[in-house]
Amino acid sequence: MKRVARRISETPQKSFGMYQKAAALAGSGRDLIHLELGRPAADTPEHIKQATITAILAGDVHYSDLKGTASFRAALAEKLRNQNRMDVTPADILVTNGLTHASFAAFLALLDPGDEAILLDPFYPQHIGKIELAGAKPVFVTLDAADDFALKPELIEAAITERTRMIVLVNPVNPTGRVYSRTELEGLAELAIRRDLLLISDEVYEDMVYDGREHISIGALPGMAERTITAFAFTKSFAMDGWRLGYMVAPAWAMPGLLKITANDATHVNTFIQAGGRAAITGPSEVLAELVDHDRQKRDLVVRRLNQMPGVKCPSPQGAIYAFPDISAFGIPSQALAERILDEADVVVEAGSFYGQSGEGHLRVCFGSESLERLDEGMDRLSRFFNNLWDGRDGAPASEAKRGSA
Secondary structure, eight states, X not given: OOOOOHHHHTSOOXXXXXXXXXXXXXXXXXOOEEOSSOOOOSOOOHHHHHHHHHHHHTTOOSOOXXXXXXXXXXXXXXXXXXXXXXXXXXXXXXXXXXXXXXXXXXXXXXXXXXXXXXXXXSOOTHHHHHHHHTTOEEEEEEOOGGGTTOOOHXXXXXXXXXXXXXXXXXXXXXXXXXXXXXXXHHHHHHHHHHTTOEEEEEOTTTTOBOTTOOOOOGGGSTTOGGGEEEEEESTTTTXXXXXXXXXXXOOTTTHHHHHHHHHHHTSSOOTTHHHHHHHHHHSOHHHHXXXXXXXXXXXXXXXXXXXXXXXXXXXXXXXXXXXXXXXXXXXXXXXXXXXXXXXXXXXXXXXXXXXXXXXXXXXXXXXXXXXXXXXXXXXXXXXXXXXXXXXXXXXXXXXXXXXXXX
16 A cells, blocks of 8 residues: 555654755745755864764765774764763763754664653744654644743643653743753753652753853753753854764663664664764864854844844844844734745745744744845845835824834
């Protein structure tokens, strides 16, 4: 019989939102400024490329350890101990094809059909499909925009049922740019321990923090190592999105199950790119510092320009590469507004509703995906769009001063 498995037909592919709409315009000749996709604008640093080329020329082109090369995992363990304050050895680390692969393996290895996994809304949409492929059910806990999307254990506890298996955390947060405080994480850890729940912690933006804020890995908190799977990647920090290189830290009891998934779907990660990953974390620290500082400059530009536009309010993100401006003053659903911005301004942004109920009334604007010059041009286009939209409101005085055009 010509049919796909029910686990596929019953879990339709989640949309990629405005990215798909913009991709359909490829070849149209329109000069689109892409602020929708979390893709680094920078090139991968040269020393990382060179380490990979050297590994290829040295013949590191064959099968290697299923969990990742010994030298790479040793370097990762040292990084995790020093930077993330996690008490780990190389045996606790599994190298993966990006963070997407790590989270897929974790959901498939740890969730049974009928289990529930709690996601914080606004959420990262790609986690949903993986949970559903495992036969489990995503459950959403709505955070309050008026409270800066604070992580409150009491909201999460109200959603826990007898089927709840895990809580999914993204920190720093895509799409809001929040960096959770130690107090917030300690409250979540206490809840997980008391209710005997697992944590999947997506920390792909761990290095992208600003203004002296501290990123804390929840798996490093007391009592959490045995119940936390922490996933990392080189995608954002080192502009290595096309390399598909990530890793996870897991307790010993979970590692055989995780390895059963990864060994069967990928055997192991490409051997020679692991040399590039090792070079990234053992190379000069100023390379990463410069990449992060450049994103900070772009954040400051975007937040300043957005706050000059009528009807737009944009807090400064504490981390990640996204601004999450409030556009509720226009009374237009965020998806409809994002589509109008594409059609009328040739700028691609994502609708806040793409990230859940509490994202409505917002747009997600990626400041990491274009150069400073292109970002400035994008802000010019958005400024013209929002000024015209503000002046066109019912009852708006025609003489109302325009803002943000500079």
